[in-house]
Every structure is written in C-alpha cells, then in structure tokens.
Amino acid sequence: MAEKISLRKRKKFQARQTILTAAAQQFEVHGFAATSIAGIMQAAGLGVGTFYNYFSSKEEVLLTLAKNLREEVEEKISAADEVNRSSPELLERCCVCTAKLIDENRFILPLFLSASEHSDKPEQIPQSLSPGFRELFEEIILRGQKRGEFRDDVPANIISEMIHSIYQTTAFSKLEISFQENICLKVKILLDGIREKKFL
Amino acid sequence: MAEKISLRKRKKFQARQTILTAAAQQFEVHGFAATSIAGIMQAAGLGVGTFYNYFSSKEEVLLTLAKNLREEVEEKISAADEVNRSSPELLERCCVCTAKLIDENRFILPLFLSASEHSDKPEQIPQSLSPGFRELFEEIILRGQKRGEFRDDVPANIISEMIHSIYQTTAFSKLEISFQENICLKVKILLDGIREKKFL
Amino acid sequence: MAEKISLRKRKKFQARQTILTAAAQQFEVHGFAATSIAGIMQAAGLGVGTFYNYFSSKEEVLLTLAKNLREEVEEKISAADEVNRSSPELLERCCVCTAKLIDENRFILPLFLSASEHSDKPEQIPQSLSPGFRELFEEIILRGQKRGEFRDDVPANIISEMIHSIYQTTAFSKLEISFQENICLKVKILLDGIREKKFL
Amino acid sequence: MAEKISLRKRKKFQARQTILTAAAQQFEVHGFAATSIAGIMQAAGLGVGTFYNYFSSKEEVLLTLAKNLREEVEEKISAADEVNRSSPELLERCCVCTAKLIDENRFILPLFLSASEHSDKPEQIPQSLSPGFRELFEEIILRGQKRGEFRDDVPANIISEMIHSIYQTTAFSKLEISFQENICLKVKILLDGIREKKFL
DNA sequence: TATGAATGAGGCTTCATTCAT
C-alpha cells in the first residue's frame, strides 16, 4: 500500500516534471507570451486538461522553473561560502558559478525577468526570483564592506542590483563572446570598481 | 484652402499625439502585453477604428515612442560631446543626462528593451533603439581606450553593454532611491572599474 | 449661366465616370468582394466621401456597369435585327456580336453573375441584367419557333437560359481558346441542337 | 477504454456533421459571403470557438461540402458506365443522374463554382471540384467521338464545359420548371447538337 | 461638391478554462 502510494506520487511527480520540461522548451523556442498551454501540453504529450492538475497558470510554471533555478544557485553559493575566502574572491566565485548555472538554463532568467512585463497578469509574477539572487550577493557585499574590503560609499543593495543587471542583460547579449566569458569580464570591472581604494 | 488643409493636418497630428500619450500611459500602468488597443483608444477618448488611421499595431506605437526618446538622447549627447573633456568626464556627463531623459520617460526604455525580446511579433521591434545608445557610448569608450584613459583589456562593446544593462535594470529598480541617483552610483562604480590603473 | 450649369454637370459626369472606370479596374484585379470603396476611390484619385455623392453602394456601381453593357448589347442586337434574316442566322449573329461586346468588358458579366452570390447584400443585385439579354434572345427564338425554323418541343425560355449559361461559364473558361471562338463553337452546337429536324 | 474513445470520436464526428449541415443551410439561405461563422455555429447550436476545432475557415467548409458531393457523383457515374451503352445514351444517363444528385444538394454546386472564382481567399478553393465532373464527361465524349457517335469538329473539352455550364446556371434558374426537367431538356438539345450528322 | 478623419459594428480568431467521460 505504501508502495502503491509512493508509486502514484512518483507518477504524479513525473507528469509534473514532463510539463515543466516541455514548458521550458516551448518558452525557449517561442517566448513566454507566444507559448500557449495547449502548446506546452502537446509538447509534453499530455492532454490539455492535465495541465490544471499540476499548475493553475502559465505564470506559475515559469515561477516554478525560476524557483528551481534559484534553489540550485543558492546551493552552489552556499557551498562556495564554506571555505574561508576574502570577500572579493568569494564574490567572484559566486558570480562565476551563478553564470555557469544560468548558462545551462539560459532562457529562464531572461524569460522570468521580462515575463513580468509581458504577462497579462503581471501581478502573478512577483519579485520572488531576484531576491533569491540579490540577497545572497548583497550579504557577501555587506560582509566585505564591514571587513573594509569593499568601498562603502555605495550601498550594498545598489551593488547587488548592478550584478543582477549584468546577468539579465548579458543573457540577451548579441556580442560574439560566450555568456560566461562576457560575465567574467563585467564582473572584473565591477570588482575593480568596488574594491576599497586603500587596498590598491 | 491651404489653411483648411493645414487645420486638418494639425488636428490629425494632434490625434496622433493623443494616441501616443494615451498609449504611453496605458503601457506604464498595465504593461505592454496587458494593454489592448481598445484600452489605448478609450484612454485617448477616440474610437477603436481611429487607431488604425495612425498605426498598424501596438508594436509600432512602442517603436515610435522609443524612437522619439532615442532622438532626444542623441541630441543631448551630441551637445555634451562638443565641449572638450576627458573621456571619463564625458562618459559620466552622458550617462547623467541620458539618465535624466530616461527618467522623464521612464517606462519607455524598459518596455522597449524587453518588448524587443518577447513580443508576439518580435520582427516588428528591431534593435533600432539600443544601437542609438550603445553606439554612442561605445564610441566614447573607444576613444578613451585609445587615449589610454580607459583600460583596454576589456572590449569597448562589453563595457557599453554594461552601461546599457545599468539603465535597463535600474528603470525597474524597487530600491528606495531615485532613478538618477541610482544610476549615478552605478556609473561611479563602473568608471572606477574601467579607469586605467596607472592613472591612480 | 447655362454654360456654367452644363460645365458643372459635365464635371459631375466626369467624376462619376472616373469612379466607374476605377471600380471596373479594381473589380477586375481584386474581385468584387475584395474591393473596398476606399480602394476604388484611391484608384480614382478622389476622396472616399465623394463616392457617396454618386453611388450608395458597391452593388450599385456594379449594377451600373452591367446596365451600361446591357444597353450596348441591346443596341447592337436591334441593329442586327433590322435586316431580314432567317432566325438561326439572326440568332447566330446576335450571339457573335454579344460575345464580342462581352469580350471587351469581360470582367463585368462574370462579376455581376457571381456578385449576387458574394455580396453581403444579395437582395441589391437583382436579376436585372440577365433579362436584358435573355429576353432579347427569347424573342428571336420564339419567332423562329413560330416560323418553324426552331424545334418547339423545348420552351424558348429554356433555350435562352441555355444561351445565357454559355456566356456565363465561358467567361470563366480556363481552356486555351479565345472567348469568342469558344462561344462560336458552343453556339454552333446549340443551333444544330435546336434546328427543326425537317429542315435537315 | 476503447469504447470510451470511440464514443468520443463518434461525438466528434457528429459535431462535424452538425456544423456541415448548418453551414450548408446557412449558405443556401444567405449566400456564401453573407454567412458568418458565428451564424453557422448558432444554427448548429454550438459555440463559436468550436468551429475551429473542425475547420479553419468558411472556405474549407464549402470545400468539404463540395468534395462530398463530387464523390457521390463520381460513384454514380462509375456505376452507370459499367453497363455497355452507346455514348449518347451513356452521356444522357450520366447527365440525368448527376442532375438528380445536384438537385438533392442544389446549393452546393453553384456556391462552389462561383466561390472558386470570387472568394477573398481564392487560393483556398482550388479547381478540385469541377474537374471531377468535367473530366468524367469529357472522357465519355472523347470515346463517343472516337467511335464516330459524336461530331468531332468541336473539341471534347468545349462540349464538357458546355455541359458544366448547363448545370451551373440551371441551378440558379428562376423558371417554373423543375431542375431535373430543365436539365433534361437542355441535355436533349445538346445531344442533338453534338450527334454525328451521318447517323441522322 | 469634395474631402478624409472618425466611427463602431461586425467579422475573425485564439486560448485559458471547464467538465463529462
């Protein structure tokens, strides 16, 4: 009986996963606005009605995809934080590994970021993704500022917003350079820009 | 007769203006996707059909709004360029006055920038706005690199993309600081980050 | 004064004519349903509103075009009738010269005939064209039947309807033969089919 | 499970049928152009959106109706051809039984024939119906010409076009005679007109 | 009389959502 239930749960989980994957692919190909629920479910090889057993809207799917990504990022960052490093070093590492993850799920971040502008229901797409990133970065910056490793004439939240903006736009970049390299260069500039001058 | 025609043309121009303004306001309030043509025209106090006497789609309206803004920005930047200044100084000034203009038309830039990525008719929203900005900045940066005022281990187009990203995201910022101050702080970081080290 | 009026009238007549010609051309190019009043007036180089000074609907324009054609045909047929001929000869001549006229205004007949099917206001397109033709032919046939030149086991109106049908479909023919030759062949068959057998 | 599916499929088929019937009726009453999809679906007692589950345009509906009719006609004609007959006899029989079928679906043929010429989307209404008829008749005529039963100074395709025209116009006839009788009389004339003279 | 901008009814089409199976 217990097995039966767990089997059922696994199956249910599977369908959910299938939908998420199909949605991700459709979003990537057609963009958020141009993707219909019918399209997702066709790509998923499931009936339209099934969608509503798992999600209540396209927005929720996107949110879920984004949350998954965020969780992965958080995990990686936490791992990076465990070793004892200087704040600039830590920040750089975090930026690099975040870049790697976003690169692997490239479409999600930009989609999410722009979805709020392009959804019919913008209220359903809260600022719940960004904080995940931003707060993590902000914490590192704050610590660095306390330790005197980063300049403190610019608030930490501004700096983390700036990091955020780098990811966002770079994901759309048309320049002939890889996403990760592009990020690295920008992070280098930023790090040089926020390093406390007396350390130079 | 000539007056008659000019009167009519003036009226026609006015109607166009009315629609643009109403559209801008609706875009700002509801976002691009959630704004319907009927909504725009209702806000404009005109019949739905009238829209099509002036524009052929919502995208075209957005494009027009954006083009108008870009032209203003270009003009200001050209003016700033005329005086002889150091590249960092020039860049800062341009950033500041661009910020001022964008601030006055805040909703347009982000809308445009994201619309180009995620409209149903992306082909109708070309990259015609951004270049206007980016190329201007890129030129200044290139000049500064040649003069040895800016670091040249990071390509100019990456840097101008970074500036671009600052405007884009800051326009969405939820932080409790004015748009222009926010931009100023970020530009300060960026300038410090790209200044040639030997000058320090 | 009289001249002024006549000048005005001539002008008015001219505008009307311009519209008719433009409409004919547009109908020919785009078909009846796909032609808009705006399109006609643009082709005519006149303002949209002007249309309503002369006609009250697209249907009326078509009707006018058709009526003009019919009048021409009637005239020719009357002329042909004046000389004394046998009925078959007369009928053949009439058919031939009708074919010639229709050929010169090819688009009108088929347009008219099908417009009744494709207009939103079929009630406005009466059977007022066909009678013009049909009655003329019917008269000739009736006379021929009375004289014993044509078989009379088939009613004259059926025969004239058959002639009518020949024009109608031949105007649409995709066969690689000229309209007039095509008509001639069919008329030959018809004449052989309706000739009183005792004359053979 | 299999039954479930078949039940649903049966229902789906029924809905399709309902729409076809309703469309046919609406076309007959209001004409093709004046019939709206909303009108069809209201007549069908179904929601507007449902239409698009089955057809993609009014044109497609018409095409389907016409194809159905053509198939029926072809079937009948093939059957008539199996017995050994003289060409004139065969042709007459075919004409008669075609007339019967068209009579039962009177509105379809003319609609189709004219729609193909004057729809907004003429490309969607190919010459796929007429050939069905015309080619069948043409074959019979050709055979008759080879056998010396029909005159051969008029090409077979002209003659079959003439038969075609008879059906087309007679379907619109306002004469006070039944469709089938009307056709019969005209076919009699045509047959007399194309019979090889030496047989008389 | 000529104009053409304004109008809104009306058609088309999409699609999220429901619900009977």
Add this chain to the structure above:
DNA sequence: GATGAATGAAGCCTCATTCAT
C-alpha cells in the same frame, strides 16, 4: 488522474458610412 471537445470572452482588424470643414 487523464482526457480533449466545448466554450465564450476578449482581442484584433476592416470597412462602409457619416459629417464637419
């Protein structure tokens, strides 16, 4: 839980028609 046909609201767009100039 899975299905997919049915639904109708809602958006888009066209165009005949009006009317102030």
